[in-house]
Amino acid sequence: xxxxxxxxxxxxxxxxxxxxxxxxxxxxxxxxxxxxxxxxxxxxxxxxxxxxxxxxxxxxxxxxxxxxxxxxxxxxxxxxxxxxxxxxxxxxxxxxxxxxxxxxxxxxxxxxxxxxxxxxxxxxxxxxxxxxxxxxxxxxxxxxxxxxxxxxxxxxxxxxxxxxxxxxxxxxxxxxxxxxxxxxxxxxxxxxxxxxxxxxxxxxxxxxxxxxxxxxxxxxxxxxxxxxxxxxxxxxxxxxxxxxxxxxxxxxxxxxxxxxxxxxxxxxxxxxxxxxxxxxxxxxxxxxxxxxxxxxxxxxxxxxxxxxxxxxxxxxxxxxxxxxxxxxxxxxxxxxxxxxxxxxxxxxxxxxxx
Amino acid sequence: xxxxxxxxxxxxxxxxxxxxxxxxxxxxxxxxxxxxxxxxxxxxxxxxxxxxxxxxxxxxxxxxxxxxxxxxxxxxxxxxxxxxxxxxxxxxxxxxxxxxxxxxxxxxxxxxxxxxxxxxxxxxxxxxxxxxxxxxxxxxxxxxxxxxxxxxxxxxxxxxxxxxxxxxxxxxxxxxxxxxxxxxxxxxxxxxxxxxxxxxxxxxxxxxxxxxxxxxxxxxxxxxxxxxxxxxxxxxxxxxxxxxxxxxxxxxxxxxxxxxxxxxxxxxxxxxxxxxxxxxxxxxxxxxxxxxxxxxxxxxxxxxxxxxxxxxxxxxxxxxxxxxxxxxxxxxxxxxxxxxxxxxxxxxxxxxxx
Numbered sequence: 001x002x003x004x005x006x007x008x009x010x011x012x013x014x015x016x017x018x019x020x021x022x023x024x025x026x027x028x029x030x031x032x033x034x035x036x037x038x039x040x041x042x043x044x045x046x047x048x049x050x051x052x053x054x055x056x057x058x059x060x061x062x063x064x065x066x067x068x069x070x071x072x073x074x075x076x077x078x079x080x081x082x083x084x085x086x087x088x089x090x091x092x093x094x095x096x097x098x099x100x101x102x103x104x105x106x107x108x109x110x111x112x113x114x115x116x117x118x119x120x121x122x123x124x125x126x127x128x129x130x131x132x133x134x135x136x137x138x139x140x141x142x143x144x145x146x147x148x149x150x151x152x153x154x155x156x157x158x159x160x161x162x163x164x165x166x167x168x169x170x171x172x173x174x175x176x177x178x179x180x181x182x183x184x185x186x187x188x189x190x191x192x193x194x195x196x197x198x199x200x201x202x203x204x205x206x207x208x209x210x211x212x213x214x215x216x217x218x219x220x221x222x223x224x225x226x227x228x229x230x231x232x233x234x235x236x237x238x239x240x241x242x243x244x245x246x247x248x249x250x251x252x253x254x255x256x257x258x259x260x261x262x263x264x265x266x267x268x269x270x271x272x273x274x275x276x277x278x279x280x281x282x283x284x285x286x287x288x289x290x291x292x293x294x295x296x297x298x299x300x301x302x303x304x305x306x307x308x309x310x311x312x313x314x315x316x317x318x319x320x321x322x323x324x325x326x327x328x329x330x331x332x333x334x335x336x337x338x339x340x341x342x343x344x345x346x347x348x349x350x351x352x353x354x
Numbered sequence: 355x356x357x358x359x360x361x362x363x364x365x366x367x368x369x370x371x372x373x374x375x376x377x378x379x380x381x382x383x384x385x386x387x388x389x390x391x392x393x394x395x396x397x398x399x400x401x402x403x404x405x406x407x408x409x410x411x412x413x414x415x416x417x418x419x420x421x422x423x424x425x426x427x428x429x430x431x432x433x434x435x436x437x438x439x440x441x442x443x444x445x446x447x448x449x450x451x452x453x454x455x456x457x458x459x460x461x462x463x464x465x466x467x468x469x470x471x472x473x474x475x476x477x478x479x480x481x482x483x484x485x486x487x488x489x490x491x492x493x494x495x496x497x498x499x500x501x502x503x504x505x506x507x508x509x510x511x512x513x514x515x516x517x518x519x520x521x522x523x524x525x526x527x528x529x530x531x532x533x534x535x536x537x538x539x540x541x542x543x544x545x546x547x548x549x550x551x552x553x554x555x556x557x558x559x560x561x562x563x564x565x566x567x568x569x570x571x572x573x574x575x576x577x578x579x580x581x582x583x584x585x586x587x588x589x590x591x592x593x594x595x596x597x598x599x600x601x602x603x604x605x606x607x608x609x610x611x612x613x614x615x616x617x618x619x620x621x622x623x624x625x626x627x628x629x630x631x632x633x634x635x636x637x638x639x640x641x642x643x644x645x646x647x648x649x650x651x652x653x654x655x656x657x658x659x660x661x662x663x664x665x666x667x668x669x670x671x672x673x674x675x676x677x678x679x680x681x682x683x684x685x686x687x688x689x690x691x692x693x694x695x696x697x698x699x700x701x702x703x704x705x706x707x708x
Contacts (some may be wrong), residue, residue: 031666051551059370076403077520083627087370124579132375135518185537188673191547191648191665192572193545193547193570193572194570194572196665198576199665199666202670212671212674213669213671213672213673214648214649214670214671214673215548215648215665215672215673215674216547216548216571216605216648216674217570217572218546218547218548218602218604218606218607218678219604219673219675219678220601221604221606221607221678222603222605222606222640222675222677222678222679223673223675224454225678225679226605244417247572248572249570249572249573249576250570250571250572250573250575251576252575252576252579252611253572253575253607253610253611256575256607256611256614257606257608257610260610266388294545294568294569294570295568297651297653297663297665298663299651299663299664299665300663300664301660301662301663301664302664307660307661307663308398308655308656308663309651309652309653309654309655309661309663310649310654310655310656311545311550312382312553312554312556312568312655313382313554315567316556316568317565317567317568318567318568318569318574319542319567319568319569319577320569320570320573321573321576321577323576324573324576324579325576325579339615
């Protein structure tokens with residue numbers, strides 16, 4: 001990933017053990033970072049969506065445990081921080097996966113040895129995350145390259161780019177890979193109400209020099225019906241063993257419209273986003289977020305200063321489910337670090353060597 | 355319709371021939387009116403969406419011709435105003451219908467007699483529009499009343515209430531009729547990006563005391579899939595002879611999700627919204643509106659003053675189609691002033707007595 005032409009990641013550590021993150025609540029208007037000095041700060045960063053995207057939530061949670069152990073390496077402190085971090089957001093399964101992995105790694109060690117081991121484990125987890133995303137880019141490249149149209153027309157929803165991961169992204173990794181390989185790509189970017197993560201995608205694509213067009217989410221069906229999309233490519237917060245996909249609210253509508261138009265609908269899913277303990281996507285907990293996310297918008301005033309705007313009066317009744325579930329039958333294939341697989345083949349793909 | 359408990363219409367005339375309208379660009383935050391004194395002002399009101407909704411666009415265009423004739427009752431002035439008004443917006447067919455009807459009525463008359471005849475014709479057109487909407491309410495009532503759940507759960511998109519018509523509304527007429535009949539109703543209101551006409555619907559329902567919940571458009575599929583909707587009810591800007599429905603962008607996605615959930619999808623369509631000259635909905639011209647409708651939002655600042663907010667930087671590439679087409683096969687039935695009819699029966703319903 002590049003910001004203003006400079007290679008970076010979405011989070012990095014300092015010699016004192018603190019963790020610096022990009023504050024995504026200030027993007028795309030301003031590139032600002034936040035320094036996390038405690039597990040509580042990591043909880044706040046996840047809950048307030050300073051960091052978001054299932055893989056990045058997992059990475060931040062892992063470092064949240066590191067920060068907790070840095071303050072107190074006891075069993076009790078480890079358990080308490082893991083519980084608090086797990087409670088920040090309910091849908092993305094990477095969160096639980098990262099916490100369990102790091103906890104299992106450090107719990108058998110004597111407390112004084114835990115801090116260094118935790119940081120090493122979190123760093124390895126991030127490096128593996130980056131490698132998984134890079135591999136998703138490789139495996140996804142042929143899906144774009146084989147399209148007859150140039151530029152190939154990709155439609156995405158939400159942000160499953162490098163801002164949702166440590167680097168590369170999931171759904172956008174094949175886009176960046178294709179762009180680097182000289183395959184002309186154009187991306188239709190749904191703004192992704194209510195939190196407008198599509199604006200993050202637009203900004204990210206702009207930083208990478210990939211052509212894109214921002215649309216209201218409502219326009220996705222029209223573009224698909226009119227033959228203006230070659231493939232859909234989205235991320236996932238949690239995919240079940242049979243291939244039901246929880247992802248940002250509105251993804252299911254895109255999948256329905258893709259099916260109606262005969263356009264392939266691909267889900268970029270790194271292994272840690274797959275919940276092998278669940279089959280039926282309807283069992284995935286769906287986060288209900290604050291009404292003000294729908295009612296109040298944040299952006300820039302005409303003078304460029306940060307500003308908020310009420311679209312509806314306070315007290316307006318609002319429902320705000322943050323995710324929906326796309327059933328496996330609407331998914332053409334998953335793009336994973338191990339290759340591309342139809343929903344029915346997903347289990348076999350991951351069973352082969354684990 | 356009632357605003358602050360007082361019965362009114364969305365437009366009315368004054369003794370001097372000027373026409374007063376509710377300025378819908380200032381709703382829901384402020385109830386303000388605009389006085390139209392010329393055909394140019396009527397054109398501006400339609401183009402800028404001070405008035406919107408297919409039936410109200412038709413009524414305003416009819417009065418736009420009256421205002422043109424009031425200034426100059428010549429053939430040339432009549433033709434020029436009709437051309438200018440017809441060019442304001444391309445999708446809603448009521449616009450053309452109203453202009454043709456009023457032009458045909460006054461053109462044979464000697465110029466001095468045209469002004470009074472035009473106002474009488476426009477007034478009759480408005481009264482008939484109100485009567486059509488009232489009848490749609492009556493015919494739609496049983497669709498709501500027969501639902502087993504109380505309150506019956508209706509999902510709508512955009513605003514097809516009294517703000518989109520002269521009074522009553524189209525899609526909301528059955529809701530108001532049911533509410534008046536003591537049938538408990540709850541309405542899920544999609545915010546309808548990019549112009550957020552759902553906020554008009556929320557405000558309207560609030561004025562009428564009908565319970566509602568505002569949602570991001572993206573949430574419609576989730577609510578339908580989870581069994582939280584009994585029926586969908588939307589309006590139309592233009593419906594073809596075979597029943598393809600052009601309506602606000604995003605309507606097609608709702609129709610797809612309703613079909614997938616086995617929930618009926620009804621379209622409230624007054625006769626003047628049906629374009630008998632077209633069969634294939636793909637032939638309906640789809641208006642492409644300004645990029646800033648997606649990029650910039652208008653609402654209220656924290657201090658209550660009108661404010662605008664940029665969600666994305668100027669120059670962000672945007673596509674902004676204002677309508678999409680729902681194919682007839684996704685429409686359970688049309689609710690018209692003549693009764694309820696499946697798409698295949700629509701022609702017969704209107705052929706009976708015309």
